[in-house]
Structures are given as C-alpha cells and as structure tokens.
Amino acid sequence: MTTQLTLIQIDNYGPWTVTPEPRREMDLQTLQSRLFADIAQFVGSRGGYVFFSRFDNMIAVTNGIGRAGHKSLQESVRNRYPVTVSLGIGTAETPAAALDAATEQIQAAGSAQDKSRTEVLAGEPLDGDADATTHMAHFDVNDATGKYTDQLNEFDSFIHIERSYASLMEYMREAHGALSFFVGGDNIIAVCPELPTNAYQDAIDHVEDDVGVELKVGVGRGATAHDAGYDAKHALEDCRYEGTAVEFEYPQAATGDD
Amino acid sequence: MTTQLTLIQIDNYGPWTVTPEPRREMDLQTLQSRLFADIAQFVGSRGGYVFFSRFDNMIAVTNGIGRAGHKSLQESVRNRYPVTVSLGIGTAETPAAALDAATEQIQAAGSAQDKSRTEVLAGEPLDGDADATTHMAHFDVNDATGKYTDQLNEFDSFIHIERSYASLMEYMREAHGALSFFVGGDNIIAVCPELPTNAYQDAIDHVEDDVGVELKVGVGRGATAHDAGYDAKHALEDCRYEGTAVEFEYPQAATGDD
Amino acid sequence: MTTQLTLIQIDNYGPWTVTPEPRREMDLQTLQSRLFADIAQFVGSRGGYVFFSRFDNMIAVTNGIGRAGHKSLQESVRNRYPVTVSLGIGTAETPAAALDAATEQIQAAGSAQDKSRTEVLAGEPLDGDADATTHMAHFDVNDATGKYTDQLNEFDSFIHIERSYASLMEYMREAHGALSFFVGGDNIIAVCPELPTNAYQDAIDHVEDDVGVELKVGVGRGATAHDAGYDAKHALEDCRYEGTAVEFEYPQAATGDD
Amino acid sequence: MTTQLTLIQIDNYGPWTVTPEPRREMDLQTLQSRLFADIAQFVGSRGGYVFFSRFDNMIAVTNGIGRAGHKSLQESVRNRYPVTVSLGIGTAETPAAALDAATEQIQAAGSAQDKSRTEVLAGEPLDGDADATTHMAHFDVNDATGKYTDQLNEFDSFIHIERSYASLMEYMREAHGALSFFVGGDNIIAVCPELPTNAYQDAIDHVEDDVGVELKVGVGRGATAHDAGYDAKHALEDCRYEGTAVEFEYPQAATGDD
Ligand SMILES: Nc1nc2c(ncn2[C@@H]2O[C@H](COP(=O)(O)OP(=O)(O)OP(=O)(O)O)[C@@H](O)[C@H]2O)c(=O)[nH]1
Ligand SMILES: Nc1nc2c(ncn2[C@@H]2O[C@H](COP(=O)(O)OP(=O)(O)OP(=O)(O)O)[C@@H](O)[C@H]2O)c(=O)[nH]1
Ligand SMILES: Nc1nc2c(ncn2[C@@H]2O[C@H](COP(=O)(O)OP(=O)(O)OP(=O)(O)O)[C@@H](O)[C@H]2O)c(=O)[nH]1
Ligand SMILES: Nc1nc2c(ncn2[C@@H]2O[C@H](COP(=O)(O)OP(=O)(O)OP(=O)(O)O)[C@@H](O)[C@H]2O)c(=O)[nH]1
Ligand SMILES: [Ca+2]
Ligand SMILES: [Ca+2]
Ligand SMILES: [Ca+2]
Ligand SMILES: [Ca+2]
Structure with a gap:
C-alpha cells in the first residue's frame, strides 16, 4: 500500500x-x-x-x-x-x-x-507494477444547511466550518499522518493510511468535543485517488441513508461496521 | 462610511x-x-x-x-x-x-x-451619492518562505498558516465585526470598519500569543474595495521596507503611527 | 451615428x-x-x-x-x-x-x-455625449441542420458555411463598408452602417447566386453593440416565425418591410 | 497508415x-x-x-x-x-x-x-496495435506581418487570410481528402494522407494563382497528431531558414526535396 x-x-x-x-x-x-x-x-x-x-x-x-x-x-x-x-x-x-x-x-x-x-x-514516481493503494475519507457536516447556512450570516457559518476543518486537519495529521483538505461547502477530503472504523469515529468525536460541529465520513480505497474518492462519496451517501457516522465502501476486517 | x-x-x-x-x-x-x-x-x-x-x-x-x-x-x-x-x-x-x-x-x-x-x-445597493468608504487590511506572515515553505513539508507549513488564519478571523470578527479571508500563500485580507493602529497591533499580538505566527499588516481605505485594497498592499510594502508591523496608507489621527 | x-x-x-x-x-x-x-x-x-x-x-x-x-x-x-x-x-x-x-x-x-x-x-474613444448608434445584422443559414449537419460529413457541412461566409464578408465590405464575422454554427454577425431592407436582400441574393447557400437576417440598432445585436436576434426570430428573409427590430422608413 | x-x-x-x-x-x-x-x-x-x-x-x-x-x-x-x-x-x-x-x-x-x-x-477507436500514422501539414503565409498586418486595416488583412484559407481548404479536400483548419494568425493546419512534395507545391501554387496569397508548408508524420504536428512546425521553421516553400521533417521517397 x-x-x-x-x-x-x-x-x-x-x-x-x-x-x-x-x-x-x-x-x-x-x-x-x-x-x-x-x-x-x-x-x-x-x-x-x-x-x-x-x-x-x-x-x-x-x-x-x-x-x-x-x-x-x-x-x-x-x-x-x-x-x-x-x-x-x-x-x-x-x-x-x-x-x-x-x-x-x-x-x-x-x-x-x-x-x-x-x-x-x-523525485521518482511509483513504477507501474507497484501496489499503489490510496485511502480517501470524505467528511461532511451534518445538516450544514439547516444549522448554519439558512440560520447565520454567511461569515458565521463559515467560522463553524473553518473551526471543524482546523480541528480535524490537526487531529488527523497528528494521530495518523493523514492530510485533510477543505474542498468547499462543508466538505473535507482526507488522504489517509489504512485505518479502522474506530479511528474515524474517534476523529469525529474529537471534532465534536473540540468545536461542537458534527461530522460524518465515508471511506473508500482504490488504485487511484478518484477510485478511492468516488467510493468514499458513495459511502457518504450510505451514511445519509442509514443515518450513520462512518461508512466504508469496502469490506472491513474484524472492526468493520458494514 | x-x-x-x-x-x-x-x-x-x-x-x-x-x-x-x-x-x-x-x-x-x-x-x-x-x-x-x-x-x-x-x-x-x-x-x-x-x-x-x-x-x-x-x-x-x-x-x-x-x-x-x-x-x-x-x-x-x-x-x-x-x-x-x-x-x-x-x-x-x-x-x-x-x-x-x-x-x-x-x-x-x-x-x-x-x-x-x-x-x-x-437587497438595496447604496445609491450613487452615498458616502461609501471601505477599509481593507492586508495581513501577511513574516518570512513565511524562510520559516515554513523552505523548511517544513508543505502540509505542515499549511497548518501554521491555517492556524494563524483561524485565530485572526475569529478575533477580528469578535472584536470589530471585521471579515477576514485567506487569499492564498500567507495572505489574509480583512474587510474592516475604521480602526486605529493599536487595534491592528492587538490583533497581531493576539495571533502571535495564540498560535505563534508573526504577522504584519498594511491598511488602506477608499471608495471601492480595490482602491482600499491596493492602498493596503502599498502599506504592506512599507512594512517590508521599514521593518514595521502596522502601516496605514492614509494619514492617521492622534493614534496613527505614520 | x-x-x-x-x-x-x-x-x-x-x-x-x-x-x-x-x-x-x-x-x-x-x-x-x-x-x-x-x-x-x-x-x-x-x-x-x-x-x-x-x-x-x-x-x-x-x-x-x-x-x-x-x-x-x-x-x-x-x-x-x-x-x-x-x-x-x-x-x-x-x-x-x-x-x-x-x-x-x-x-x-x-x-x-x-x-x-x-x-x-x-486613439480617442467617443465622448460621453456623442450620438453613438450601432447597427448589427445577424445572418443565419436556413435549415442548416436539415440540409448540412444531418446530411454531410462535418467538414463538408463546414465548407458550405465557410463559402457563405467568404462570399458575404467580401460583399458587405465592398458594398457597404460593413464588417462581417463568423461566430460559430451557421451564424454571421455584421457590424453595419445604416442600410435599407433591399441592401440586406441584395446581400442574401448575392450569396445564394454565388455559392448556393440560403441566408436570412435580423437587423437591430442601439447605443451599444449588445443592444443592437440583441434586437437583431429578436428580428431573426421574427424571420423564423414569419418565414421571411429580412426583418428589422426597429421601424423602417419608406423602404422598410415590416 | x-x-x-x-x-x-x-x-x-x-x-x-x-x-x-x-x-x-x-x-x-x-x-x-x-x-x-x-x-x-x-x-x-x-x-x-x-x-x-x-x-x-x-x-x-x-x-x-x-x-x-x-x-x-x-x-x-x-x-x-x-x-x-x-x-x-x-x-x-x-x-x-x-x-x-x-x-x-x-x-x-x-x-x-x-x-x-x-x-x-x-464508433470504434483503433485498437492498440493498429498502425496509426498521421500526417500533418502546417501552412503559413509568407511575411503576413509585413504585407498585411502592418499595412492594411485589420479586416482587410483578415480578408486575405480568409481567402487563402477558403481556397486551400477546398483544394486539399477535393484533391486529396485532406481536412484543413484555420488555427489563427496566418496559420492553417491540414490533416493529410501521405502525399509527395509536388502535391504540396501544387496546393501552394493553386492558392497563389487563385487568390494571390503566398504560402509555405512544413510536413510531419507521427503516431499521434502532436508528434506529426510538432514535426510539421519544425519543418516550417526549416522553410523559414532555407527560404523554401515545402519541407518535410522525415525522409522523402524519390520525389522528396530534402
Ligand atoms: N466539494 C464538494 N462539495 C460538496 C459535495 N457535496 C456537497 N458539497 C457541498 O456541501 C454543501 C452542503 O451540502 P450537503 O452536505 O448536501 O447539505 P447538508 O445540509 O449538510 O445536508 P446533509 O449533509 O445531508 O446533512 C453544498 O452546498 C456543497 O458546497 C461534494 O461531493 N464535493
Ligand atoms: N493573494 C496574494 N498572495 C500574495 C501576495 N503577495 C504574496 N502573496 C503570497 O504570499 C506568498 C509568500 O510571499 P511573501 O509574503 O512575499 O514571502 P515571505 O517569505 O513571507 O516574505 P516577507 O513577507 O517579505 O517576510 C507567495 O507565494 C504568495 O502566495 C498578494 O498580493 N496577494
Ligand atoms: N453564435 C451563435 N450561434 C448560434 C445562435 N443561434 C444558433 N446558433 C448556431 O447555429 C447552429 C444551427 O442552429 P439553428 O440556426 O437554430 O438551426 P437551423 O437548422 O439552421 O434552423 P433555422 O435557422 O431555424 O432554419 C447551432 O448549432 C448554433 O451553433 C446564436 O444566437 N449565436
Ligand atoms: N496557431 C498558431 N499560430 C501561429 C503559430 N506561429 C505563428 N502563428 C500566428 O501567425 C502570426 C504571424 O506570425 P509569423 O508567421 O511568424 O509572421 P510572418 O510575418 O508571416 O513571418 P514569416 O511567416 O516568417 O514570413 C502570429 O501572430 C500568430 O498568430 C503557430 O505555431 N500556431
Ligand atoms: Ca453536509
Ligand atoms: Ca509574507
Ligand atoms: Ca440556421
Ligand atoms: Ca507567416
């Protein structure tokens, strides 16, 4: 990997x-x-x-x-x-x-x-046969529209999103060497090593404790960023339908939740 | 105004x-x-x-x-x-x-x-005769290239910049109703009400105490955002040449420093 | 003008x-x-x-x-x-x-x-009070889709359009000092002096005789290119509804056809 | 091919x-x-x-x-x-x-x-092993700057370029099934089958006789359009240095001129 x-x-x-x-x-x-x-x-x-x-x-x-x-x-x-x-x-x-x-x-x-x-x-790119696998996690704020966008002035909505981003980026960097990026709206995409469900749950708990913003996350993996990221988007849709906080698009080991 | x-x-x-x-x-x-x-x-x-x-x-x-x-x-x-x-x-x-x-x-x-x-x-735009005056403050990290970009991995550089932004945006919002935006690199532009030198100095001190990042700021005012912002850029260049932390492009009252 | x-x-x-x-x-x-x-x-x-x-x-x-x-x-x-x-x-x-x-x-x-x-x-722009009036003519090929796009290979369709453009641009330049530009599809927009209906009819007849392509044209005038050009587009829609070859969006003198 | x-x-x-x-x-x-x-x-x-x-x-x-x-x-x-x-x-x-x-x-x-x-x-793309070879010819007007751009009003310059394009596109289409496209300035790029030097010389002669515009052309071939087109650009530079009208970037058979 x-x-x-x-x-x-x-x-x-x-x-x-x-x-x-x-x-x-x-x-x-x-x-x-x-x-x-x-x-x-x-x-x-x-x-x-x-x-x-x-x-x-x-x-x-x-x-x-x-x-x-x-x-x-x-x-x-x-x-x-x-x-x-x-x-x-x-x-x-x-x-x-x-x-x-x-x-x-x-x-x-x-x-x-x-x-x-x-x-x-x-720098040297991976050679063609290398086993490249990327894990991507797509984080998203729960009901950002109802809680922030439709309620506060736009800068104050933005402050909440920004706080959750600042909190998550530092946590994921420290705890896992993962790199998290704000991609607009209420979305954060993290490039991650392989991590179990509870690691994601802990990150979400951390952000909620730290700044009071509730996140959910979909996780995917694949040979390319798009493959992994697209699976993560589908997993995030699963969170929406199931009302869950962490979903993987691929089968999890012992600790997996789907 | x-x-x-x-x-x-x-x-x-x-x-x-x-x-x-x-x-x-x-x-x-x-x-x-x-x-x-x-x-x-x-x-x-x-x-x-x-x-x-x-x-x-x-x-x-x-x-x-x-x-x-x-x-x-x-x-x-x-x-x-x-x-x-x-x-x-x-x-x-x-x-x-x-x-x-x-x-x-x-x-x-x-x-x-x-x-x-x-x-x-x-919503109603200002009518033509209204006395529209905008104040813009252009904040910038001191020696970001030497301290971060050329030293740390890019994400860790970014974490420092991001921290300074999170700290400054909340401070300026709370203290003055000003709206601060990250505009890339190590630059933050704030749309401000009229503020004295020491207000800007306090903001810079706050960020340094809070997250350890040193800022400087140029301040301009004008009938349009560009006029004010362009003056702020010139004032920021003055900071560079003078080695100062706060410069105004327009004459300050009693408390002014240039 | x-x-x-x-x-x-x-x-x-x-x-x-x-x-x-x-x-x-x-x-x-x-x-x-x-x-x-x-x-x-x-x-x-x-x-x-x-x-x-x-x-x-x-x-x-x-x-x-x-x-x-x-x-x-x-x-x-x-x-x-x-x-x-x-x-x-x-x-x-x-x-x-x-x-x-x-x-x-x-x-x-x-x-x-x-x-x-x-x-x-x-060069000197017109001063504000000058009576700037522009005439724009929007030419378009009749049923380009049915006759060319859906029938010929795309290059051969393009040859017909190109021929009509070459023919019209030279004619309008010579006869009236007008400047005609291909703007994509089957459309040509000409910046014109004031011209009567029969001048436009003659241009259309010339192109049909010369290269066998049938055009229609809508003509507008206005203080800006957009005002004139937008009226020309409406006039062109009139051609479509009326089945006519030349329409003006503004009242014509003696020789006018609408 | x-x-x-x-x-x-x-x-x-x-x-x-x-x-x-x-x-x-x-x-x-x-x-x-x-x-x-x-x-x-x-x-x-x-x-x-x-x-x-x-x-x-x-x-x-x-x-x-x-x-x-x-x-x-x-x-x-x-x-x-x-x-x-x-x-x-x-x-x-x-x-x-x-x-x-x-x-x-x-x-x-x-x-x-x-x-x-x-x-x-x-439609079916070529399969990977197919012998795809494309020939590209890059035509250009001799001294367009001196003869037109710096002399005539821009529309009249454009008329000359447009005439040469109209003439060349029809000739190459008829004579060789080649597709020629105006790409701006005084440049025309043609997608061609394999053709000998004299075919290009004849095309240039035709345009000069027909509309009085002098062209030169560089020809390249390659597995992709870029490979062929880039070679054609180099061949065109050869025309400039040698003062010739037709140059190939690749060795020509019996009839070749370089
Ligand atoms: N970059 C990016 N932004 C997205 C994507 N999906 C949504 N967004 C952004 O997120 C904003 C909020 O949309 P949602 O997350 O659907 O809305 P919500 O109100 O938070 O609702 P739930 O997340 O379903 O609770 C949108 O305006 C977009 O800016 C995505 O796939 N990529
Ligand atoms: N948006 C924006 N970004 C700028 C501007 N000037 C500089 N930057 C950004 O800031 C980065 C760092 O440049 P500087 O601030 O000149 O470099 P520095 O090393 O911090 O040096 P000093 O500020 O002079 O101490 C650049 O790469 C740009 O991304 C500006 O006017 N607007
Ligand atoms: N630039 C520009 N191109 C247009 C406009 N309207 C249509 N076109 C182009 O013209 C092409 C042909 O569209 P039409 O002229 O509507 O189709 P048609 O088959 O010729 O039908 P009629 O003109 O109604 O006889 C379109 O694909 C567009 O490329 C316009 O307003 N501006
Ligand atoms: N698309 C495209 N246009 C080019 C290229 N080279 C030149 N041009 C265009 O051609 C115009 C005229 O440039 P030249 O052909 O160098 O000038 P010239 O005066 O005709 O001189 P010679 O061709 O050397 O006789 C430029 O303004 C460009 O628009 C090219 O590689 N691609
Ligand atoms: Ca959301
Ligand atoms: Ca700086
Ligand atoms: Ca049409
Ligand atoms: Ca040339």
Whole structure:
C-alpha cells in the first residue's frame, strides 16, 4: 500500500506578485484559481486529485501519473501562464511521509523564492507494477444547511466550518499522518493510511468535543485517488441513508461496521 | 462610511453535486474555482473584491455595483454554467452588519436547498451619492518562505498558516465585526470598519500569543474595495521596507503611527 | 451615428509562438481561445461585442467603453497571461473607416512584430455625449441542420458555411463598408452602417447566386453593440416565425418591410 | 497508415441558444471558446489535436484515445457546462473517409436538433496495435506581418487570410481528402494522407494563382497528431531558414526535396 504525492509550487511567486508594482488582487485570485482548475482537470482526467491548499503550493495525489505526465503539465503551464511551476514527487506508506519526500525534492533544489530555481522536476514516481493503494475519507457536516447556512450570516457559518476543518486537519495529521483538505461547502477530503472504523469515529468525536460541529465520513480505497474518492462519496451517501457516522465502501476486517 | 456586501450563493448546490450520482470531485473543484475566477473578473473589473470563502457561498465587497450589474452577473452565470446563483445585497456601517443584511435577504426567500428558490436578487445597493468608504487590511506572515515553505513539508507549513488564519478571523470578527479571508500563500485580507493602529497591533499580538505566527499588516481605505485594497498592499510594502508591523496608507489621527 | 471599434493585437506574438522552440499547438489554441473568452466577458459585460477574427488580432465594438476601461483590460491581460496586448481605438460613420483609424493607431506605434512595441493604447474613444448608434445584422443559414449537419460529413457541412461566409464578408465590405464575422454554427454577425431592407436582400441574393447557400437576417440598432445585436436576434426570430428573409427590430422608413 | 477522427457535436445547441429568450452573444462566445479550450487541453495532453471549425461541431484527431477517454470527456463536459456533447469516432486511410464514418455514427443516432438524442458515444477507436500514422501539414503565409498586418486595416488583412484559407481548404479536400483548419494568425493546419512534395507545391501554387496569397508548408508524420504536428512546425521553421516553400521533417521517397 503506497501513495504517490506531488507538491506543485509556483516558482518565485511572492516577488512576482509585487513586481514592478503590487498586482490587482482580483487578477491574482483569478490566476490562482484558474491554475488550480487547470491542474484539477489535468490530474483529474488521469485519476488523480489535487487540493488547492495555499494555491501557491498545491498538493496532488498522483498514483499512476509518471514523469512524462508531470513534464507535460509543466510545459502546459509555462505555455499559458505568466508563471512556472516546480514539481516534487514522493512515495511512502503514509501520506505525510510521501509529502515529506516530495517537499524535500523541491527544497533541495533551492528556495521557493530563488530566482534561478525554475521548473524543478524531481523525485521518482511509483513504477507501474507497484501496489499503489490510496485511502480517501470524505467528511461532511451534518445538516450544514439547516444549522448554519439558512440560520447565520454567511461569515458565521463559515467560522463553524473553518473551526471543524482546523480541528480535524490537526487531529488527523497528528494521530495518523493523514492530510485533510477543505474542498468547499462543508466538505473535507482526507488522504489517509489504512485505518479502522474506530479511528474515524474517534476523529469525529474529537471534532465534536473540540468545536461542537458534527461530522460524518465515508471511506473508500482504490488504485487511484478518484477510485478511492468516488467510493468514499458513495459511502457518504450510505451514511445519509442509514443515518450513520462512518461508512466504508469496502469490506472491513474484524472492526468493520458494514 | 458604509460598506456594501453581496452574498453569492449557488442555488441548491448540495443536491446537484450528488444527482443522479455523486459527481467527480475534480470536476466540482474545477466548476467552483472557475466560477469564482469569473466572478473575480466581473467584480474586480468594477472595483470590487470577492472572496471564495466556502465556494458555494462567496462574499463580495460591491460598492459601486448596482442592481443592473448584479443582474447581469446572474445572467452570465446562467448562460455558461450548469448552476445558477442567488445574490443578497446588504449595506451597513460594519462589514458584519452588512453581511447580516445580505444573508437575511437570501434566507428570507427560502432555503439554500430549496428546489424552487432560484436566482434571488434582493437587497438595496447604496445609491450613487452615498458616502461609501471601505477599509481593507492586508495581513501577511513574516518570512513565511524562510520559516515554513523552505523548511517544513508543505502540509505542515499549511497548518501554521491555517492556524494563524483561524485565530485572526475569529478575533477580528469578535472584536470589530471585521471579515477576514485567506487569499492564498500567507495572505489574509480583512474587510474592516475604521480602526486605529493599536487595534491592528492587538490583533497581531493576539495571533502571535495564540498560535505563534508573526504577522504584519498594511491598511488602506477608499471608495471601492480595490482602491482600499491596493492602498493596503502599498502599506504592506512599507512594512517590508521599514521593518514595521502596522502601516496605514492614509494619514492617521492622534493614534496613527505614520 | 458613430461606431467605436477597438483593434486588439497580441504584441510580438509570432516570434513568441516559436521561442525558444515551437510551442505545442493545443496550448496555443487554449491560450488564444481563453484570451478571447476573457475579452468577450470583459467587453460583453460593458455592452460591447468582440470577434475572434484571427485570434492574434481581434476586433471589438466598444461604444461606451472609455480609456480607463481599455487600460484596465490591458492590465488584466498582463497579470494573467504570458503575452500582452496593444489596443487601437477608432471612431467613424462606417465600421470600415472606424477600423482604419483604429488599425493606424497601432501601426503608427510600430510593427506587430516589433519587440519593443508593447501595450500601445492609442486613439480617442467617443465622448460621453456623442450620438453613438450601432447597427448589427445577424445572418443565419436556413435549415442548416436539415440540409448540412444531418446530411454531410462535418467538414463538408463546414465548407458550405465557410463559402457563405467568404462570399458575404467580401460583399458587405465592398458594398457597404460593413464588417462581417463568423461566430460559430451557421451564424454571421455584421457590424453595419445604416442600410435599407433591399441592401440586406441584395446581400442574401448575392450569396445564394454565388455559392448556393440560403441566408436570412435580423437587423437591430442601439447605443451599444449588445443592444443592437440583441434586437437583431429578436428580428431573426421574427424571420423564423414569419418565414421571411429580412426583418428589422426597429421601424423602417419608406423602404422598410415590416 | 490509419487516422482516427472524432466528431464532437454539442447536443441540441441551436434551440438552447434561443430558449427561453435569445442568449447574450458574448456569453455564447465565451461558452463556445472555453469548451473548445477545455477539449484542446484534454485531447492535447493525450497527444491529439482538436479544431474549432464551427464550434458547435468540432473535429479532433484522436489516435491513441480509446472509448474510456472519450467517455470521460463527455462526463467532464456534462459536469461543468450547461450543454452536453455527442461523440462519433471514425477510422480510415484518408481523413475525409474517417470523418465520413465519424459523422455517420452520430447522424445514425438522430438529428443534431433532436431533443432526446444526447451524449451519443459511437464508433470504434483503433485498437492498440493498429498502425496509426498521421500526417500533418502546417501552412503559413509568407511575411503576413509585413504585407498585411502592418499595412492594411485589420479586416482587410483578415480578408486575405480568409481567402487563402477558403481556397486551400477546398483544394486539399477535393484533391486529396485532406481536412484543413484555420488555427489563427496566418496559420492553417491540414490533416493529410501521405502525399509527395509536388502535391504540396501544387496546393501552394493553386492558392497563389487563385487568390494571390503566398504560402509555405512544413510536413510531419507521427503516431499521434502532436508528434506529426510538432514535426510539421519544425519543418516550417526549416522553410523559414532555407527560404523554401515545402519541407518535410522525415525522409522523402524519390520525389522528396530534402
Ligand atoms: N466539494 C464538494 N462539495 C460538496 C459535495 N457535496 C456537497 N458539497 C457541498 O456541501 C454543501 C452542503 O451540502 P450537503 O452536505 O448536501 O447539505 P447538508 O445540509 O449538510 O445536508 P446533509 O449533509 O445531508 O446533512 C453544498 O452546498 C456543497 O458546497 C461534494 O461531493 N464535493
Ligand atoms: N493573494 C496574494 N498572495 C500574495 C501576495 N503577495 C504574496 N502573496 C503570497 O504570499 C506568498 C509568500 O510571499 P511573501 O509574503 O512575499 O514571502 P515571505 O517569505 O513571507 O516574505 P516577507 O513577507 O517579505 O517576510 C507567495 O507565494 C504568495 O502566495 C498578494 O498580493 N496577494
Ligand atoms: N453564435 C451563435 N450561434 C448560434 C445562435 N443561434 C444558433 N446558433 C448556431 O447555429 C447552429 C444551427 O442552429 P439553428 O440556426 O437554430 O438551426 P437551423 O437548422 O439552421 O434552423 P433555422 O435557422 O431555424 O432554419 C447551432 O448549432 C448554433 O451553433 C446564436 O444566437 N449565436
Ligand atoms: N496557431 C498558431 N499560430 C501561429 C503559430 N506561429 C505563428 N502563428 C500566428 O501567425 C502570426 C504571424 O506570425 P509569423 O508567421 O511568424 O509572421 P510572418 O510575418 O508571416 O513571418 P514569416 O511567416 O516568417 O514570413 C502570429 O501572430 C500568430 O498568430 C503557430 O505555431 N500556431
Ligand atoms: Ca453536509
Ligand atoms: Ca509574507
Ligand atoms: Ca440556421
Ligand atoms: Ca507567416
């Protein structure tokens, strides 16, 4: 069971945003979100997932995408944007360890704000026969519409969602080396190692105790992020129909609940 | 001094994402970020700002954009996306109060997941002669590249940024009715009421005490979000050159520091 | 009755496409069509029209958009694309004469492939009180679906449409100084001076004699391209319902047919 | 030597453009050009080429893209646009015959304006072992900048380019079953069967005699459209350096000129 992660870092972006003058914020927002969208289409149509995280640094699950695919992503960005991107690839048993490796590849080549460090492509993708299996958990707030969106002003709704995200991301990182990303609305997707039902239940309990927000989660696994993530979505629908808090799309061992 | 905010809510989006089957996550991410980018261009080229916040609900500063402009945004979305948007407009002295008003306009017309509630356009824009003045504060982490990006794995860098954001957003909301948004990298932009230097210094101190992240902030004001925000960016550059923590682009009263 | 046209020219684009190596064609196609789409949104949301024509040179009807608007378009392109654009503005009674003026503005500043000529902004927009009136004619092939799309292979359908376009564009240019643009499907939109019904009938007859393709046309006029063009679309719907070849959305003098 | 072509047809697009009211032309232009751009990225990153042709019907060279790839393109369009697309796949020795087959697949399933015909996916892709070889010819006008762009008003420049395109497209179609597409600027790309040097020289002579525009052409071949097209671009650069009219990137038989 190994996951392949890619760190995507815009080269020397900080200085670019203020040279020769600060650039219009709405143009930067447009640039960032379209770059993310393009990468989402590129990676997504090859079975991967990418998360915007900080936008100048994005994290992708890229099982099955080799060096040639990564290179062609760099070329396509260079041909259409005023910025370029460096890519670091890492593989390991846990997502956090894979990201360590991916990040080090880029850091070893120079600073994010090093003018002469551009379009790094470093790290080794999994080879074709490797047993790549990814686990994805799709968390979602219970009745976010009824409790928040339709009740509070939108910023206060957002504060609740944000709190649950902050709480969950730290817990999953610490407890399991899992990487959790807010994906909009009331949804959080976590790239996880293999975990039993009670680990997910504990995470949900933690968030409820910590910030008072109730989550449910669907879990899937697969050879690619999409396969695992899509199963997770189906499992989440099972939570909705069953009124349960944790569902797996695949058979669980002893501790499994479905 | 009055700010005009618009709440942009995708109509009945939750059900759409899972009908007839869950949709591919990377397609949803693409849809959301491109919709945001299009609104950023629309609003931005009219002097406004929009923040992605939860993507299914976005918050915009729209001083100077009237009903006709709002209507034409709705039409353009409807003509090019598989979803529609409702818009609620609110005006008030503090940003939080303006957003209360904006949100209530939409809530009064039905639930975010009400199938028959589409393309609400409610609330009154400021009239042309109104004295619209917006204050924008542009916060930024000191040496984020040296301390985080070039040192930690990217998720752990992100955790630090995220913590500072969670801490600042709650503080500014509580203390001043200000609305703070993460805009990528290590940057947070806050829509604020008029505040003295020490209020900003206290916010920065609070975040440092709370989560150990050092911020600086540039503050601007203007008739539109862009005018105020652009001045804030210049003030932030002043912080960089002067090594200071708080700079205003406009003359401060008694308590001012520049 | 005066029309304002803007020529939008990508600066030094030919050399860029092959430096340092020829760029992937699909990346160039993406760049060009997205740049066009962004300009269509910018200009379109201000009541204007833009036509892709050669993509590296685009022609826009910009009544009502002043220097500041043009400047902000240039800034937005520069901030988000790897290329920049020069803009020439021209105004005159006939569209062809307005485009002469617009083109000369850019040519006077240097060659399209002059490395040092970037972001020209030249020519005077109409001032606010000027009586800007634009006439737009929306031509469409009769039963293109039944005669071509559902019968021939797609390239052969396209040849018929292309022939009708080549024939119409030259005729309208010569006879009336009108500028006709293919806008996809079986549609051609012409920016025209004021013309009587029989002028449009003659154009349609010419195309049928010349290349055997049957057209109909709706004509509108208005202060902006959108106002005129939208009326033209309604007039075209009238042709569909009435089975006529030429319809005006506004009352015609002596020679009018509706 | 076999080419695989895909016809991409927007389902029931004509009626959609005018229901319930005619839609804003600039929104339609944006929709069409972004849909094309997205398909260009999808197909292009898999080695294919797509041409906008009429925008509501686009023609792609899809050697190497199987049914699953086609299906995932349909899904991605459906998830992000207000329209859907049908795809017909055809393979044959000449491009025209391949397009015949591709078009018939879609026509057999119903009219382009049949409300109930959506998301057809018909026709068989080449199987993996098939000897797919595509020939691409990249035509370009000699000194278009000096003779037209810097001299005439932009519409009159465009008329010359358009004439050369109309002349070339018909000639190549008739003489060789080749499909030629205008790709912007002064460039035309033709999907060709295998042809000797003199066939290209004759085409260039024909266009010069017919409409007085001087072309040059680079020819490449490869397993994918990109491989062939990229070689054609290099061959075109050879024309520039050598001052010749026809260059091949690969060794020619007896009649070859390089
Ligand atoms: N990124 C992403 N967001 C989603 C998805 N499904 C729902 N959302 C978001 O979540 C928001 C809330 O939708 P739901 O979770 O269906 O609504 P709810 O009121 O919380 O209802 P329950 O979760 O059924 O209790 C939507 O507006 C979307 O923004 C998904 O698959 N992916
Ligand atoms: N949205 C937005 N992001 C910005 C802007 N300026 C910088 N950033 C982001 O912030 C990141 C870090 O850049 P800087 O703040 O310049 O770098 P730093 O290392 O923290 O250096 P100092 O702030 O100068 O101490 C960049 O990669 C961008 O993502 C801006 O104006 N808008
Ligand atoms: N750009 C643009 N294209 C349009 C518009 N309306 C239709 N089209 C295009 O024209 C194509 C053919 O549609 P129609 O003209 O409605 O169909 P038709 O078979 O020719 O039928 P009639 O014109 O009613 O005889 C569509 O696929 C679209 O590509 C429009 O308003 N703008
Ligand atoms: N689509 C596409 N367009 C191109 C390419 N190269 C050039 N162009 C277009 O062609 C236009 C003219 O560029 P050139 O052909 O280099 O210029 P020219 O003046 O004709 O010079 P020569 O062809 O060298 O005689 C540019 O503005 C582009 O629009 C290409 O590879 N693909
Ligand atoms: Ca939920
Ligand atoms: Ca910083
Ligand atoms: Ca028609
Ligand atoms: Ca040329």
